Amino acid sequence: MGRNTRKRRTPLATKIVAGAAALAVGGGGLVWANFYASAHEEHGGHNRTRSAAAQVATIDCPDVGQQIRDVPDRARGEVDGELATMDSQITDAYQRLATTRRAQAGDAQFVGNSILGPLKERRKAIIDRIQLEIDRAGGRADDNLDELAGCQGRPADQMQNGGGQNGDGQDGGDQNGDGQNGGDDQNGDGRNGDGQNQDDNGNGVAGPVADDFIDINDVQPNSRDSRNGLAANGDGGSTGTFTTECGVNENNLFNSDNLIAAPGVDNGAHHTHDYVGNQDNDAFSSDQDLAAADTSCRNQGDKSTYYWPVLRLQDGTQEFDAGDQGGGAEGNIGKILKPAQAEIKFVGSRQGDVVAMPKFLRVITGDAKSFTNGDANANTSWSCSGFEDRQVTDKYPLCPEGSQVLRTINFQSCWDGQNIDSANHRDHMAFVQEDGSCANGFQAVPQLQIRLAYDIPAPAVANGQVQNPYAVDSFPEQLHKPITDHNDFINVMDEDLMNEVVDCINRGEDCR
Structure with a gap:
């Protein structure tokens, strides 16, 4: 199957990250592997390194674009570009989340210190630029946009802001990071009965489950x-x-x-x-x-x-x-x-x-x-x-x-x-x-x-x-x-x- 679009450049860094996070199956398609796998397991027992950080399945960031209102026409292009950069930052942070499971399992603070903290600083820098671009174009930037800089990690089955319930009508997700409803396994060893990782349902990718x-x-x-x-x-x-x-x-x-x-x-x-x-x-x-x-x-x-x-x-x-x-x-x-x-x-x-x-x-x-x-x-x-x-x-x-x-x-x-x-x-x-x-x-x-x-x-x-x-x-x-x-x-x-x-x-x- 082809495509009639412009040839795209894939940055070397992206190729390296993708290569580290992928494996080939079946016809050779690239698949994101074992995003939720525990980093250290001792099969046959319950002795393994676990941490709340290891339960983090994805990154949840406030959507700055949906909160912006007063953007003069001549600043729209610049603001849209900044928002696109912010999306790329989330993608990069998610890739880091997906490829550092061993470090997360050994350090409960890893996600916050090494992924979410730096992401917040990068997002704040972009928000500052957005505010400046709006003001320079004659608009009035919202001074409260800085409050949207921080992101959080959360389990895969936890909806945002009561944003829906799961199929049985019960609230989805584990609020405490204790693994009770946070996408963790029920057997305490990160595996289900057939030996595959339960969190990715054996697909090797981050959904669907x-x-x-x-x-x-x-x-x-x-x-x-x-x-x-x-x-x-x-x-x-x-x-x-x-x-x-x-x-x-x-x-x-x-x-x-x-x-x-x-x-x-x-x-x-x-x-x-x-x-x-x-x-x-x-x-x-x-x-x-x-x-x-x-x-x-x-x-x-x-x-x-x-x-x-x-x-x-x-x-x-x-x-x-x-x-x-x-x-x-x-x-x-x-x-x-x-x-x-x-x-x-x-x-x-x-x-x-x-x-x-x-x-x-x-x-x-x-x-x-x-x-x-x-x-x-x-x-x-x-x-x-x-x-x-x-x-x-x-x-x-x-x-x-x-x-x-x-x-x-x-x-x-x-x-x-x-x-x-x-x-x-x-x-x-x-x-x-x-x-x-x-x-x-x-x-x-x-x-x-x-x-x-x-x-x-x-x-x-x-x-x-x-x-x-x-x-x-x-x-x-x-x-x-x-x-x-x-x-x-x-x-x-x-x-x-x-x-x-x-x-x-x-x-x-x-x-x-």
């Missing part, structure tokens, strides 16, 4: 929290639809950039995206580049870019990016799974007509950092074909034979009427309220709904282990949790087509 999956039959119908991702359309208002057919990435356009959140930054996403629609979408694409690009959409007036993290099957396949940043070098391993179908549809408002989206409007929905940020912005609905009334956000579904894995996202459809983007890439857009209306003077625009269907054999889950799991690409420290799924959109429809979309929806017709 068995508890990230649920049999679709065990999901209660109509039980999903619907505060986000509300369908804007209904029986009243503007009831039409417009479907744009853009394929399933047959052109193999992949990269680990994020043009919206990290423009001008190579590998700004730290995970690989599928792209349909616009064919010139990388970190360095200008609006002019997007407008002049080819499109995979059947209607050539739609040069919009639609992109989402790839799904992978962790079966040992060595993909084209097995040694690259954003791919195997950052724990995103296995066979990339293309959707069997990608339905991209725009719908109307239950409360009245919709207005045209402005050209180059940028929308991010879902949250790539939901595992550490909490689930306030989590949005993806996971389900199975034939079970569409059973949807879940924080689990991957196990579908019966012949049923497809469904991945659905409804975008925000209320626009502030002025801006095509905002400092945190969220404030210019909002979800409809429960009655389908837009609050705070926002205007209803066509709601983008994306439904992806995949042919994926159900992973085998037994005895706390999962074999050949599938997982969404993620930032390394997010551990491939399903709740981190997200979706991105830049409107690059020409004016005539956007007017056609609006007219069709407001007339109540179904158009293509």
Whole structure:
């Protein structure tokens, strides 16, 4: 499988770290090995070195980008670049966490002194620069951003800020680092009955784990929290639809950039995206580049870019990016799974007509950092074909034979009427309220709904282990949790087509 993206440079230091943290299995794919393994064990007894620090599965840092508001336009590029550097710092710290388990087991203070402490200082330096850049551009930086510099380590099953519960309704995670619920083994020796490390479920990578999956039959119908991702359309208002057919990435356009959140930054996403629609979408694409690009959409007036993290099957396949940043070098391993179908549809408002989206409007929905940020912005609905009334956000579904894995996202459809983007890439857009209306003077625009269907054999889950799991690409420290799924959109429809979309929806017709 190829990719038609710019050649990326992989820094030597990154290659060294990746090499130290990886091993080859099956088809030779790079796999992050034994992140949670205990450093010293004496099999046949309970005599081993243990420490609270060894229970730390990942790094939890406050999301500075979501807290920034007043950023003048001329400072946006610099601020986005600084935030991308901060993401790289977290990735580097996580790599150090993953490759120093022996030191952690021998020193309970190692994580705090050698990883979290230095990370805090580096983050504070960037926050100081962000504040300076905002002030220089005529804005007013938040003096309290320094409070977001510190990070913490936490177990893999502990959600942030009550950000959801685990599948049995009990609070996830061990607050005390004592190993009771912190992802540690139950046998006191770091191993389960078949000799594999329990914490990584034998996959050799930092997720997904068995508890990230649920049999679709065990999901209660109509039980999903619907505060986000509300369908804007209904029986009243503007009831039409417009479907744009853009394929399933047959052109193999992949990269680990994020043009919206990290423009001008190579590998700004730290995970690989599928792209349909616009064919010139990388970190360095200008609006002019997007407008002049080819499109995979059947209607050539739609040069919009639609992109989402790839799904992978962790079966040992060595993909084209097995040694690259954003791919195997950052724990995103296995066979990339293309959707069997990608339905991209725009719908109307239950409360009245919709207005045209402005050209180059940028929308991010879902949250790539939901595992550490909490689930306030989590949005993806996971389900199975034939079970569409059973949807879940924080689990991957196990579908019966012949049923497809469904991945659905409804975008925000209320626009502030002025801006095509905002400092945190969220404030210019909002979800409809429960009655389908837009609050705070926002205007209803066509709601983008994306439904992806995949042919994926159900992973085998037994005895706390999962074999050949599938997982969404993620930032390394997010551990491939399903709740981190997200979706991105830049409107690059020409004016005539956007007017056609609006007219069709407001007339109540179904158009293509």
